[in-house]
Amino acid sequence: MVYRSHVLICNGTGCTASKAPEIMARLEKELAAKGIEKEVKIVKTGCFGLCEKGPIMVIYPEGATYCHVTPDDVEEIVNEHLVKGRIVKRLLLGDKDVEDVARSLDNVGFFNRQVRVALRNCGVINPENIEEYIARDGYAALAKAVTEMTPQQVIDEIKKSGLRGRGGGGFPTGLKWQFAAKEVNDVKYVCCNADEGDPGAFMDRSILEGDPHSVLEAMAIAGYAIGSNQGYIYVRAEYPIAVQRLKIAIQQAKDYGLLGNNIFGTDFSFDIDIRLGAGAFVCGEETALMTSIEGKRGEPRTRPPFPAVKGLWGKPTILNNVETYANIPVILLKGADWFSSIGTEKSKGTKVFAVGGKINNTGLVEIPMGMTLREVIYDIGGGIPKGKKFKAAQTGGPSGGCIPASHIDVPIDYDNLIELGSMMGSGGLIVMDEDTCMVDIAKFFLEFTVDESCGKCPPCRIGTKRMLEILERITSGRGEEGDIEKLETLAESIKQGALCGLGQTAPNPVLSTLRYFRDEYEAHVKEHKCPAGVCKALLKYMIIPEKCKGCSLCSRKCPVNAISGEVKKPYVIDQSKCIKCGVCMETCKFAAIEKK
Amino acid sequence: MKSVEELKAIREKALKEISIRENEDKTRIVVGMATCGIAAGARPVMNAFIEELEKRNIRNVTVSMTGCIGICRLEPVAEVIEANGQKTTYVKLDAEKARRIVAEHIVNQKPVTEFTIGAAER
Numbered sequence: 244m245v246y247r248s249h250v251l252i253c254n255g256t257g258c259t260a261s262k263a264p265e266i267m268a269r270l271e272k273e274l275a276a277k278g279i280e281k282e283v284k285i286v287k288t289g290c291f292g293l294c295e296k297g298p299i300m301v302i303y304p305e306g307a308t309y310c311h312v313t314p315d316d317v318e319e320i321v322n323e324h325l326v327k328g329r330i331v332k333r334l335l336l337g338d339k340d341v342e343d344v345a346r347s348l349d350n351v352g353f354f355n356r357q358v359r360v361a362l363r364n365c366g367v368i369n370p371e372n373i374e375e376y377i378a379r380d381g382y383a384a385l386a387k388a389v390t391e392m393t394p395q396q397v398i399d400e401i402k403k404s405g406l407r408g409r410g411g412g413g414f415p416t417g418l419k420w421q422f423a424a425k426e427v428n429d430v431k432y433v434c435c436n437a438d439e440g441d442p443g444a445f446m447d448r449s450i451l452e453g454d455p456h457s458v459l460e461a462m463a464i465a466g467y468a469i470g471s472n473q474g475y476i477y478v479r480a481e482y483p484i485a486v487q488r489l490k491i492a493i494q495q496a497k498d499y500g501l502l503g504n505n506i507f508g509t510d511f512s513f514d515i516d517i518r519l520g521a522g523a524f525v526c527g528e529e530t531a532l533m534t535s536i537e538g539k540r541g542e543p544r545t546r547p548p549f550p551a552v553k554g555l556w557g558k559p560t561i562l563n564n565v566e567t568y569a570n571i572p573v574i575l576l577k578g579a580d581w582f583s584s585i586g587t588e589k590s591k592g593t594k595v596f597a598v599g600g601k602i603n604n605t606g607l608v609e610i611p612m613g614m615t616l617r618e619v620i621y622d623i624g625g626g627i628p629k630g631k632k633f634k635a636a637q638t639g640g641p642s643g644g645c646i647p648a649s650h651i652d653v654p655i656d657y658d659n660l661i662e663l664g665s666m667m668g669s670g671g672l673i674v675m676d677e678d679t680c681m682v683d684i685a686k687f688f689l690e691f692t693v694d695e696s697c698g699k700c701p702p703c704r705i706g707t708k709r710m711l712e713i714l715e716r717i718t719s720g721r722g723e724e725g726d727i728e729k730l731e732t733l734a735e736s737i738k739q740g741a742l743c744g745l746g747q748t749a750p751n752p753v754l755s756t757l758r759y760f761r762d763e764y765e766a767h768v769k770e771h772k773c774p775a776g777v778c779k780a781l782l783k784y785m786i787i788p789e790k791c792k793g794c795s796l797c798s799r800k801c802p803v804n805a806i807s808g809e810v811k812k813p814y815v816i817d818q819s820k821c822i823k824c825g826v827c828m829e830t831c832k833f834a835a836i837e838k839k
Numbered sequence: 840m841k842s843v844e845e846l847k848a849i850r851e852k853a854l855k856e857i858s859i860r861e862n863e864d865k866t867r868i869v870v871g872m873a874t875c876g877i878a879a880g881a882r883p884v885m886n887a888f889i890e891e892l893e894k895r896n897i898r899n900v901t902v903s904m905t906g907c908i909g910i911c912r913l914e915p916v917a918e919v920i921e922a923n924g925q926k927t928t929y930v931k932l933d934a935e936k937a938r939r940i941v942a943e944h945i946v947n948q949k950p951v952t953e954f955t956i957g958a959a960e961r
């Protein structure tokens with residue numbers, strides 16, 4: 244049976260939370276009521292990257308993309324679009340007045356500047372149907388590898404493509420595979436890092452939810468390349484939908500003989516199992532991850548020996564990130580030359596970012612390496628809300644740093660970001676506007692690392708806590724002369740002395756904000772002021788006598804009765820009583836209250 | 840999976856299923872399906888288009904519906920819009936005519952002049 248129309252409904256984590264399942268149920272009911280359930284196919288997909296605008300629904304062949312769909316909109320969509328062929332313009336994403344909405348998805352700035360390699364199937368196929376993946380050339384790369392190429396040829400192709408690890412470090416993937424392939428051992432392992440600990444990041448989750456087979460296929464290819472028969476996916480237990488889709492995908496791949504023994508009739512056999520992580524950030528670190536898979540407490544150990552030599556259960560092991568794997572099948576099919584034609588000299592291909600913070604279009608975007616931050620923020624991201632000024636963007640999460648507005652035109656790639664004192668990281672990108680306090684941001688990330696430090700080595704366990712104490716002092720108005728210098732000395736010794744990447748990179752958010760926004764730190768310490776007006780303890784709410792009409796509204800709203808005065812004369816705030824809740828400022832109709 | 844051929848066979852079959860979602864340029868057949876069109880028998884016409892395309896394994900053509908085209912007396916109406924934007928309007932259709940349009944216009948690229956709006960108006 245061929246359907247004349249496909250209705251794709253996002254079933255990613257975001258849209259599932261915003262009622263996608265109810266919408267599916269309503270759709271089934273309405274289609275049946277109209278007697279067209281045999282003409283229209285309902286397809287569950289993974290994340291489109293537009294979670295903020297979800298639930299998302301796309302109807303083909305028109306390609307009309309509807310956003311913020313509610314269960315109550317379904318009847319209209321069925322009546323108008325599916326029965327009468329009239330697009331429901333009020334629900335369209337982007338330009339609602341376009342005449343030819345056909346292909347509206349491509350016409351939206353959010354999408355048409357993106358280059359989708361790792362996300363090629365997300366939002367296009369049903370992730371729970373292996374045949375849809377196969378239709379999009381799925382498993383053809385594995386077929387090619389095992390039937391036409393030698394393991395060394397596979398490794399050479401990956402090396403030539405210039406692919407670097409997308410999990411943060413940016414280590415060349417082909418080289419990593421080469422090291423493991425060189426080891427002589429009957430047992431080797433292929434691991435996938437789906438721990439995704441960076442707060443605010445959800446690239447890997449989206450790939451697992453939207454295109455799980457691409458990761459399975461790539462792991463099998465890696466297995467063939469290094470001589471391994473067993474793979475493990477380490478995924479955090481907080482990703483129930485991703486875990487479920489992975490389980491379904493593994494079962495289907497086994498049923499189709501794409502995992503298991505004698506794949507494509509060759510003597511190559513490969514299996515994959517899932518291991519659930521408890522969600523500790525440090526378990527994303529490679530040695531900790533492997534100890535955790537072994538069933539022990541996830542703590543890092545010293546390297547060398549590197550996992551390629553002695554990894555899981557002491558055997559040669561490779562570990563790659565979800566997004567790294569998602570690129571592999573395309574590279575083998577389209578060729579290393581095609582892949583390396585995208586990107587910059589030393590950073591090839593694309594990178595997926597989870598763009599969040601003060602930006603209009605939050606969501607998942609995949610851009611060619613070398614695109615500037617300005618293009619990401621303004622062309623794809625739609626700019627900063629309320630016309631505010633861009634101040635900085637944080638990449639690399641708690642291990643990274645910020646890129647200030649003065650560097651907004653720098654092409655994004657591994658090396659440029661390092662040079663700016665930040666890093667690519669796994670792909671979190673938090674946009675900050677003029678109302679953001681950089682000391683407060685640094686404190687936020689440091690709080691995260693202090694919480695997540697495993698405590699094994701003192702520089703990290705004690706050092707980061709000392710740094711946090713200083714930051715807490717500074718942001719509460721008790722900063723002292725010399726605090727900034729103390730932060731710098733501590734940062735240096737932690738970087739030198741910490742055992743694993745968590746500790747080694749923990750000071751980065753502080754160092755990078757110090758590098759670009761030292762004056763803000765100084766204002767906090769020396770003048771006890773927060774220039775962005777964020778740090779509560781340093782703020783003062785004050786009534787501007789010239790503007791105050793004496794209406795008394797604020798004094799009635801203040802929860803602690805800190806405001807007093809005579810009607811029709813300027814009111815005053817008793818600073819000793821004020822708890823800085825901000826209610827008065829919101830209440831005043833004459834903009835007579837300021838915070839400083 | 841014992842061979843690459845097996846994979847290719849699955850791919851062929853599955854591709855047919857999802858080709859509707861490909862974003863490349865393709866010919867569209869748009870059938871007028873407002874109340875007037877449905878009353879005049881547009882639904883069997885649309886089904887005939889779909890079945891015929893399916894039977895002939897044609898993938899780069901989609902069938903969709905539109906509202907009233909504004910020529911109710913000539914319903915059922917369908918437009919064939921080619922990738923280059925060229926539009927042919929067929930009127931007073933039935934299932935049989937729809938099949939011929941697929942055979943002659945879509946397959947052999949010769950519009951069926953006798954069914955077009957021009958012929959009907961003459």
Ligand SMILES: Cc1cc2nc3c(=O)[nH]c(=O)nc-3n(C[C@H](O)[C@H](O)[C@H](O)COP(=O)(O)O)c2cc1C
Pocket residue numbers: 407408409410411412413414416436437438439440441524525526527528529530562563564565567568669743744745
């Ligand atoms: C504290 C810490 C946390 C990490 N978390 C992750 C993570 O969540 N996901 C990930 O892919 N890599 C993470 N990494 C990087 C991994 O150790 C490893 O380098 C990476 O998974 C290798 O894969 P790639 O080469 O494909 O990037 C983390 C590293 C450190 C030090």
Ligand code: SF4
Pocket residue numbers: 525543695696697698699700701703704741742743744745746747
């Ligand atoms: S650096 Fe921190 S997280 Fe890493 S081993 Fe030491 S204490 Fe644990």
Ligand code: SF4
Pocket residue numbers: 786790791792793794795796797798813814830831832833834835836
């Ligand atoms: S609400 Fe504004 S105008 Fe009214 S008393 Fe308070 S500060 Fe003055």
Ligand code: SF4
Pocket residue numbers: 784800801802803804805806816820821822823824825826827828
């Ligand atoms: S900030 Fe809150 S506590 Fe302070 S004066 Fe205004 S309303 Fe009262």
Ligand code: FES
Pocket residue numbers: 253254255256257258259289290291292293294295297298299
């Ligand atoms: S979960 Fe639906 S767009 Fe992301």
